[in-house]
Amino acid sequence: MTAHAAARAGSRSLGGARRPRLTVDVAPGIHQLEHGFVNSYLVTEGDSVTLVDTGLPTTWPHLVAALGHLGRQVGDIHAVVLTHAHFDHLGVADRLRRQGTPVWLHPGDRKIARHPYRYAHERARLAYPLAYPAARPLLAGMARAGALWVRGVEATVDLATSGEVDVPGRPSVVFSPGHTDGHTALHFPGRGALLSGDALVTLDPYTGGRGPQIVAGAATADSEQALASLRALAATDAALVLPGHGTVWRQGIASAVERALATGAH
Ligand SMILES: [Zn+2]
Ligand SMILES: [Zn+2]
Numbered sequence: 001m002t003a004h005a006a007a008r009a010g011s012r013s014l015g016g017a018r019r020p021r022l023t024v025d026v027a028p029g030i031h032q033l034e035h036g037f038v039n040s041y042l043v044t045e046g047d048s049v050t051l052v053d054t055g056l057p058t059t060w061p062h063l064v065a066a067l068g069h070l071g072r073q074v075g076d077i078h079a080v081v082l083t084h085a086h087f088d089h090l091g092v093a094d095r096l097r098r099q100g101t102p103v104w105l106h107p108g109d110r111k112i113a114r115h116p117y118r119y120a121h122e123r124a125r126l127a128y129p130l131a132y133p134a135a136r137p138l139l140a141g142m143a144r145a146g147a148l149w150v151r152g153v154e155a156t157v158d159l160a161t162s163g164e165v166d167v168p169g170r171p172s173v174v175f176s177p178g179h180t181d182g183h184t185a186l187h188f189p190g191r192g193a194l195l196s197g198d199a200l201v202t203l204d205p206y207t208g209g210r211g212p213q214i215v216a217g218a219a220t221a222d223s224e225q226a227l228a229s230l231r232a233l234a235a236t237d238a239a240l241v242l243p244g245h246g247t248v249w250r251q252g253i254a255s256a257v258e259r260a261l262a263t264g265a266h
Contacts, residue, residue, distance in 0.1 A: 020062040022069060026248050027193035027240050029169070033066045035059045036145025037138045037205055038088045039244055041195055042066060043188070045168035048078045052186060052195050053244060056091040057146030063092060077101055079167035081159070083197025083244060084180040085113035086219065087150040088142060088205075094153040104165065105155035106175070108182025114152045119180065122217035125206075134208025142205060159184050171195070174233060178226025179215055187236045194238035194253055199229055200260050202246030212241070212249055212256035213263040223265035230257045 020035040031042040033055065040059065041052040049072055055063070067073055080096050081104040082089055090113065097103045105113055112119045129136050139147075159165065159182075161175040171186035176199040186195040198215050206216040214226045233241075234257040241249035241256050249256045 020059070022062075022066045023248075024070070026242060027188065027191045030188065030191060030193055030195075030242065031066065031070060032242065032248065033059070033062060035062050036088075036142045036147065037203065037245060038091075038142065038145070039242070039246075040089075041242060042070065043169035043171075044070065044072070045170075047072065047076055048168035049076045050079045050081060050168045051077050051096070052081050053083055053089040053197065054080060054091050054093040054096065055145070056088060056142065057150060059091045059145065060095065074099070079104060081105075081165065081167060081171070081186065082109070082113070082155070083185060083195065083199075084183040085109035085116065085153075085155075086119060086180065086198065087116035088147055089197070089244060090116050090150050090153055091146065094151045097153055097156060102156045103153055104157045104159050104167065106159040106161070106182030106184045108177065109180050110155055110182070112180060113155050116150045116152050119219075120221035121219050122221070122223060125218045128206045128216060128218045132207040132209075135204075135206055138203075138205045138208055174236060176229035176232050178222050178224070178229045179220050181221060183229070185233055187238060189236075192239040193242055194233060194236050194240065195242045196233060196244070198244040199226065200233055200241065200256060201243040202241075202249055203243075205245055207266060209263075209266070210246065211263070212259040214260055214265065215245075216266050220265075227261060227265065230260055233257060
């Protein structure tokens, strides 16, 4: 089933973990597309769309279907904003850039964007599937969605470390380094929503762990800094937390941060 068909059926979940899922209006005018255990968000303002994070390479047809369901098309994506440049958020970014869509990214992540598999991480990546069996189906699902053949992208516009971004939806940046050097969450104050990227997730693909937490050292450059950055997320006081992996957290950012701090680094 395509994301389009799923949304038409009014289904929040397709059941199968590998299938894409479109959830319309997770927050007002913000739509979540989940594919291969990775979330992208379509933010609408009038006819225009900002795509926040771009999934994996095979996310493309599901993105097109999701746009169709929302009554829009690829040309309506006026901006791509990347929370960070890890391969699992970069999937179709270059494809959109080549069609003329500006790609926003904090300059701290430019290098990773060019070389999506060369990123700093504290711990050996290969050790995790052995130590955390729950992670195996997640990593396999990401691989099936194209995680091993992501193209790099040359970002076209720099995200600042504070202020509003001049894209549809006009989010405020929440600079939140640690997961990567340039990680930036996006706050939509008028919509009560914080797109937390991988600064705070509710599903860690490297451990299979669920609930609010930072991502494991397998994919995090500096866990201590990532934990410190949670303060910046909490300062938004957002009611809804829309993470890069896992389900939406509806109990407010303060309680999500509290739990993530209690869980700590792993
Ligand atoms: Zn990441
Ligand atoms: Zn990720």
